[in-house]
Amino acid sequence: MKRTTYAGLVDEQLIGKEVVLKGWVQKRRDLGGLIFIELRDREGIVQLVFSEEFGQDALAVADKLRSEYVVEAKGKVVARDPKEINPKMKTGKIEVDITDAKILATAKTPPFYIQDGINVSEDLKLKYRYLDLRRPEMQKNILLRNRIIQSIHSFFDKNGFIDIETPTLTKSTPEGARDYLVPSRVYPGSFYALPQSPQQFKQLLMGAGFDKYYQIARCYRDEDLRGDRQPEFTQIDMEMSFADQKEIEDVTEGFIAKVMKDAMGIDVKLPFKRMDWDESMARYGTDQPDVRFGMELKDLSDIMKDVDFKVFSGAVKDGGQVKAIAVPGGAEKYSRKDLDKFADYVERFGAKGLAWLKVTDDGFNGPIAKFFKDADLREKILAKAEAKPGDLLLFAADNSRVVANTLAYLRVEIAKEQNMIDESKFAFLWIVNWPLFDWDVDLKRYVAAHHPFTMPNENDVHYLMNEGEDPHKAYAQSYDIILNGLELGGGSIRIHTRALQEKMFEALGFTKESAEAQFGYFLNALDYGFPPHGGLAIGLDRFVRLLADRDNIRDVIAFPKNSKAVEPLTSAPQPVATKQLEDLGLFVAKSDDKK
């Protein structure tokens, strides 16, 4: 019997027709001589009815069916009795009276129910991933991911981009995150690295004249894992020659709009809003602002620089800031205890406490209210903070980094608690005009804000090229695309001349020798006529997760690793045979050999 349609696609149009279905037994109800089977496949569930009247042999088969048995069944689609209609089921108005049926495979009782919203440990789900993936919500996620992938291919193909595969066994680049290494057998003691991105290769493709490249590329990072990180992840990668920032942003918007339409049925408004990095940091304290709600950061430094409250005036005098957010109606909603909890939390950002004021009809309430009794001062604060009676003012007074991190955290946390976010919205936003460099507080040195191949703004090139100027003042031709307060991806116009690329490495602390050792082949390439070019990469896993409205990218990856980078299904990674190590010229250090 050849399948005629999917279980989940049987509808009223098929009433009176014969169908052949193949799928899994979701549920079985035996009413004695009448057996109902919910049959499940990738498109959904339909009810099969078995009785002596429809088919005696089929009824005998139904009698043997158990959960997760695989079955094929032929029968006639009929309308359900009006009082049997199940409005919760897509196929709830019909059922199929089965005349023939056959068991294709039996099944043991699964370790968990094949249904949505189960409360089962992540590792158990991953160990039996093939069962976990049978659950309708997981089927939906993987099908959505496929729709997005198809939409991407279709968009880029129509727009003259070429899908070019780049190597995944390549050279290690210690700059950036940690590489996964692959030992060479031909040259024992030498290693390939799995790429963190195809950055160099896609730039070389521009040098090779391919002019419009894209790839859905597998990338690798050997980092400690968090919710949005996996050892291997997928990136929508593109690069264009002879294009400026605007053209690359236009292409990006075009493909995002197509994905939103194809996969979600949503028309997004183009162009997306653009915001300078400086403005985003000032208004939201972050370069990944969630603009679906207000409660922006307000700078009160000017007002506070001479107040009696030394925490505020001192911070400004030390070159820092005093900023605040006004929580609408927050005066009643947050108790002192609640606020103490916040104060404890923001210590991790370096905040030395959390100052707050509740706005009343005629003044302020709270431990520091006594410093702000002056009516004129109060008016200025309320005006600047855009606060009104009943609101709660939360302050941060410190250097700009601590202030930004503290208030950016509080803003989002409180918005979530107070349901201030319209979860149905997809708020896309460009953050543009980034600094070229970023001061890394851990490494205590400048690092590339994007990466070392980013082109400075045209007017800032002199900071790098001219002897004696400070390269770290330069801003960059780079851009991030934000969705709902999370970075989807980003890109930049790239440096395409050797002279500027060398200066960039120098500004990052490379010596001539170390730049040559690491990137010599790339610098050489720039000698041979590289076109102006730029591009962008978007994290596919996160993009799908946001569209699927899931909390963890594991839910949109067919076979992800757990938080220890283990694949519980196959138990990878595992020790290997001695012969395999010998071939590679490697020894495994005994634990006491290890530092």
Add this chain to the structure above:
Amino acid sequence: MKRTTYAGLVDEQLIGKEVVLKGWVQKRRDLGGLIFIELRDREGIVQLVFSEEFGQDALAVADKLRSEYVVEAKGKVVARDPKEINPKMKTGKIEVDITDAKILATAKTPPFYIQDGINVSEDLKLKYRYLDLRRPEMQKNILLRNRIIQSIHSFFDKNGFIDIETPTLTKSTPEGARDYLVPSRVYPGSFYALPQSPQQFKQLLMGAGFDKYYQIARCYRDEDLRGDRQPEFTQIDMEMSFADQKEIEDVTEGFIAKVMKDAMGIDVKLPFKRMDWDESMARYGTDQPDVRFGMELKDLSDIMKDVDFKVFSGAVKDGGQVKAIAVPGGAEKYSRKDLDKFADYVERFGAKGLAWLKVTDDGFNGPIAKFFKDADLREKILAKAEAKPGDLLLFAADNSRVVANTLAYLRVEIAKEQNMIDESKFAFLWIVNWPLFDWDVDLKRYVAAHHPFTMPNENDVHYLMNEGEDPHKAYAQSYDIILNGLELGGGSIRIHTRALQEKMFEALGFTKESAEAQFGYFLNALDYGFPPHGGLAIGLDRFVRLLADRDNIRDVIAFPKNSKAVEPLTSAPQPVATKQLEDLGLFVAKSDDKK
């Protein structure tokens, strides 16, 4: 200036129009006050004309241009003077009179000419791959590869297949080729393996209910390299549930037909021919027959079993065969010296010499002709071998393996030498009904002819399931797709029950324990209701190579490795920092530690 079209796409329709082009200087001819530039981009080459009349500044720019400079130029498309028309150029009827031009990048003189058919060492080309890829033939190959990839996505999407990404950091499977390993940092001494194919994962996806899967998947094999092998390669991978062999072959034919149409403009005739494995071995001595020409192997064992020539009669008596091919007109074309060379060559297949007869009008010529003077015998030989006067008969007399390898080699080699192959043809062919097992002469044990997950023919299942029967007699539900005498890919219906899968491992020499250790997770999965399923994989690199008519898959891969698995561009693989090894708990063996 924004580009209006590609250099290679400027045509007569644009005469009189202004265009903006961006590309590389292919050639510069200075006629004094009149400069011709051949401008090259990914679509081709067009001639630019610079003169004082069209633009003085532009002429000054043209004066500075050298090979491989990157330039943008604006000008008017004009028809060439009839006597200046270049019929060899796609754009040979027009040229562009340039009014504005700008140098976008300068270039050093490249280490080799950017043109087709250059005679440069492979390693030099790979070191400067970005220059090598600028050559029109390489641009064409990569563009063709893209067309094929787009065609594949489009076909599978339209037919309800889902693109699902499978992991590349997974478990090592010592069965099969050698794995590339990836050391784990979280569990020092443990390793992931890069997959040789997504075989297990795609079967698990069938168990998960996705029912129609495809993926253009990166795969890895750490084997010594030959022309058609690369450490990483790409596979068009698909799998279907509830489908029989015929349906999977139909889908495969559908996508190949679409690729041939989209990428080559060729309508292939469906369905492809089918040939049993036994027949292919008998007629061509190989399971990858090139059916674009005849010269098939003819079995003369019956005729030769009693002849005086002991090499022939002895071979038959020892259970072997005597087979021959008849080379049309070969009697004159091949000298004794030529044939001695063949004899030397076929020693590698185990042949103990090469017997031959030249057919004359009234008998045979050659060293063994004296054994075949009997007219009746002669008639029988000529009839069976389908030979006529002027032909050359080449014999192999040995066990079936040696005979097959020897004559299969000679058949193809001679066909090439004698131009017997219609190179314009694309001859697709299914080889079906394979043995399930294959005797490995090196390992001296049975191995899976396809892989251990292949379903036996329905009528042969008893060989595995019944105690005391010989499983190695079973034939399989497997199929290879052949193009012009090369395996493009293959597949099979898979085993979908634990009981049969266990018997299969047993027949391959696994113990219960070793099967469990290696494939336990997969056997367990089969307990939970796996649908009948099957699939197929096609090597993309070889497919593109055959359509691009190249000798080496390196020509259709953007950044391939050389024959030592080295990427000359980046010099990967390389030694890594001690810190990186420490993180992984690894020591590199000193050379004298190595066995």
